[in-house]
Amino acid sequence: MNWSTRSIREASRNGDYGRVVRLARTDARLSQRQLGDASGLSQSAISRLESRGAASYDMAVLARVASHLRIPLGIVGLAERVQVSGPMERRNFLTAAAATAAAPVISSIAPDRHTDDSQTAPVRMATTAYRRLDGVTPARQLIEPVRAHLQLVQNLAQGEEDDRQRARLAAAGSEAASLAGWLSWDMGDLGSARTWYGTSITAARRAGDHLLTAYQIGSMAQLEAHTGNGAQALALVTTARRQLDSPMAVADAWLLTIEALAHAAIGAAAAADRALNAAGDATDHLADEAPPPWPWVFPFNQAKVAAARLSCGVRLGLTEWISTAQDATDPVLTSGHEKQRALLLLDIAHGHLAAGRLDGAFAMARTALETGLRYRSGRTVERARTLRRAYKSRTPPRVVREFDELLHDAHL
Structure with missing residues (x-):
């Protein structure tokens, strides 16, 4: 697809992103139903998207369709992803991003039996911020700062003399350990995931909550x-x-x-x-x-x-x-958590496969697998492998062969 054609440029400039989608879909020789199947949407949802004109758009839906059609994000009014290179830059970026993510939840954490104004509230806000970042950040980039955060909370609890405050910090440590378990699970490291979840249970019991x-x-x-x-x-x-x-x-x-x-x-x-x-x-x-x-x-x-x-x-x-x-x-499919959407797409793809709709199944699975590879999610990639094992044929069609090529190149 030539993204610099007059029709594409005019539609993008006028904010008619639905027309951009329609032009790209037509060029790809896909029907609305085929595009919907591949994106986890209904045919009517694709029809509504393409006919919205210059009205406001659901950015999550638009991003999913654009991703499948390989539309450059800037053409449909979506920001390109920020690239962060190097371990030090990544840590600094995640620290700043966590602070930004914490901003909207500060007012939502009111003082209660779990928090006070000195130590517990800030560490809980940091955990919440990291949890929100999980939706848009590879777990392998988050696990190190989350483990460091957990160590800080544990050190604060060990040095606390007041029993009530120590219990509050134990509860905060339980939340942080649970997040470490979730991130390990996403990476496919089930042994570490079980260890961290066990730590979170022990800390919660220590907190008496x-x-x-x-x-x-x-x-x-x-x-x-x-x-x-x-x-x-x-x-x-x-x-x-x-x-x-x-x-x-x-x-x-x-x-x-x-x-x-x-x-x-x-x-x-x-x-x-x-x-x-x-x-x-x-x-x-x-x-x-x-x-x-x-x-x-x-x-x-x-x-x-x-x-x-x-x-x-x-x-x-x-x-x-x-x-x-x-x-x-x-x-769930239009939420901001891309890794969760990918897992759900793979479940839907299983349904298409069972119904004999190979094109829809593997096109959708490819979208999910690309998300898994982008975020280096071992859990998502393994689920994609499970889907592939469910289909057996000595002469797989092109859509399956293309999926196989992507899957075989997966090195997490």
């Missing part, structure tokens, strides 16, 4: 469920529930989705369905648009229940679960 302990045990259960250890995940979910002093809708809904994934890992479809239905009921009791309660960082909603059903459908080989849940996952 039952809700935080339940959250960290649930996080460990989530890891085990996703890696196929269903029985262990179910045992951990049961332990997590025992920590709760009273029923809490967000905790109930979240743990039920993990329970469903654990049942799916052992092939128990009926039990998984019951857990997902219960999770949906619990989510209905959550206040709309209300900020999530600590220690949850991001809101829990029906879109996340749908994403869990989609993942369960992949593990159970139930294509109807995948197809019915796909539309409800749009808020």
Whole structure:
């Protein structure tokens, strides 16, 4: 595609990015449905995008479509990625970025039993900032500063003489250790992930905070469920529930989705369905648009229940679960967390593959794999390999061969 043609330049200059998409799609000889399948969107969503004219656009959706069509981001009004080179520059960049990311959450962390104005609030804000950076930063670049941050929190706790303040710092350390576990999981280092999650559970217990302990045990259960250890995940979910002093809708809904994934890992479809239905009921009791309660960082909603059903459908080989849940996952697919979107795209690709739609499956999987390689996400790349193993043919079509070339060149 020649991006300097008069029609492209005029559409870009006028802010008619939908027309740019239509021109690029036509040049690529793709239908709206094919582009939608490859981008994780419906045909009607592509149609609406192309007909928006100079109106405002959902930048996340626009970026996904532009990425698949190889449209230079500047042409559709999106900033190019900032490149940071060298370990020292990267550390300095991440420190500055963490401070920037913390700015909007400062006012949201009000003093409570978990914080005070001296040490705990700042370290918790730093953890939250690093967690938000995870959505747009390779885990391998974040893990070192997060580990250094955790060491700082642990040193502060060891030197604290006041019991209440030491407990608050232990809770803050638990959050930081949990983030280190999440980053290790993303890198594909499951041994380190389990170690860090174990550290987070120990610190939460040391803090005497039952809700935080339940959250960290649930996080460990989530890891085990996703890696196929269903029985262990179910045992951990049961332990997590025992920590709760009273029923809490967000905790109930979240743990039920993990329970469903654990049942799916052992092939128990009926039990998984019951857990997902219960999770949906619990989510209905959550206040709309209300900020999530600590220690949850991001809101829990029906879109996340749908994403869990989609993942369960992949593990159970139930294509109807995948197809019915796909539309409800749009808020996750248009979120700012690219690595999470990539994992969900791979689940949707599994559904296309099971239905025999090879072009849509592997075009979507390629988009997800490119994200995984860009962020050096071992978890995403391994999921892409799982998808490829599910398709067997001695004469794979071109779209599969191109996917294979990209996958074979993956060196994380």
